[in-house]
Amino acid sequence: MALAAVIFDLDGTLFDHSTASISAVRAWVESLGRTSSPDLEAAWFDAEERHFRDWCDGLITFTEQRRRRLREVLPLLQQPVGDDAALDRLFADGYLHAYRQAWCAYTDVADCLLAVERSGLRTAVLTNGTVEQQNAKIQAIGLAGRVGPVLTAEELGAAKPAPAAFAAACDRLDVCPSSALYVGDDYEVDVLGARAAGLRAVLIDRAGTGPANEADRMGSLLELAARLT
Known part of the structure; x- marks a missing residue:
């Protein structure tokens, strides 16, 4: 799909x-x-x-x-x-x-989001956190309005890696799980959790410390553009 x-x-x-x-x-x-x-x-x-x-x-x-x-x-x-x-x-x-x-975005975020915007794909953020704090972070680092809805564990009543959290994000975007790609830095919570819920997933592994047997990994968000087609 x-x-x-x-x-x-x-x-x-x-x-x-x-x-x-x-x-x-x-x-x-x-x-x-x-x-x-x-x-x-x-x-x-x-x-x-x-x-x-x-x-x-x-x-x-x-x-x-x-x-x-x-x-x-x-x-x-x-x-x-x-x-x-x-x-x-x-x-x-x-x-x-x-x-x-000290709040700040990673330096590769702006160009990554530009590539996603140009692709025409829908976007969202799914995060284990509270509504107030996570939205405040989005606002502070200049991503408000650029990443779609911000969905939190507090709001959803389910935290990653629970399948319900990922399913809720797909429902909000009105997409099938198999047509969604999840990007996260925690291998078990983000990558394995998303895959268990039927999504595709890629590990962002800036430090190079992720599992050696994980093939779908990126050292920078700039590498995401190649996965959008």
Whole structure:
């Protein structure tokens, strides 16, 4: 079946979450009078991954996954762990403020989207996140109106890699799954999840650390143009 739509992941695909997060952690730690380190940053990202997944799985609230990150990392900084209200203020005024200051798109995004626009294909973003934050990212990095609807796990009530999330994106675009191509950086969540739901999928693997046996991979979004015909 001919390709009708391209659906993008957001964080790690269009939006440079890694760079923004590292910058935010370092700025936040410095604001506490401490110095960041590779071990501290690894602990932060490990906590982020585990607790965010619990939110995606419906086990905790979005706010609670933020609190749990702080509860794990603050003792490593010899900082007190306050009550929920104190943790919420600390996250918002510290890490989240710095994170927002560092939001940016990858440098290959603009040309990639131009190629997709010229192809006449429909587009959307399917992301595991909240409506408010993910749309704010799209706006901040200049992609509002250029990537079709932004569909979030919060809005859909289903998170990738659940087939329902991918099916909802195809329904919104009014395309069959087999005529949609999903582009994402997480092999299991994005690529295998999309394929299990009947979509085509390509891995964006900028660091070259993806599975060696995955043939359909790109080192840059600039390579997507060759897959649109």
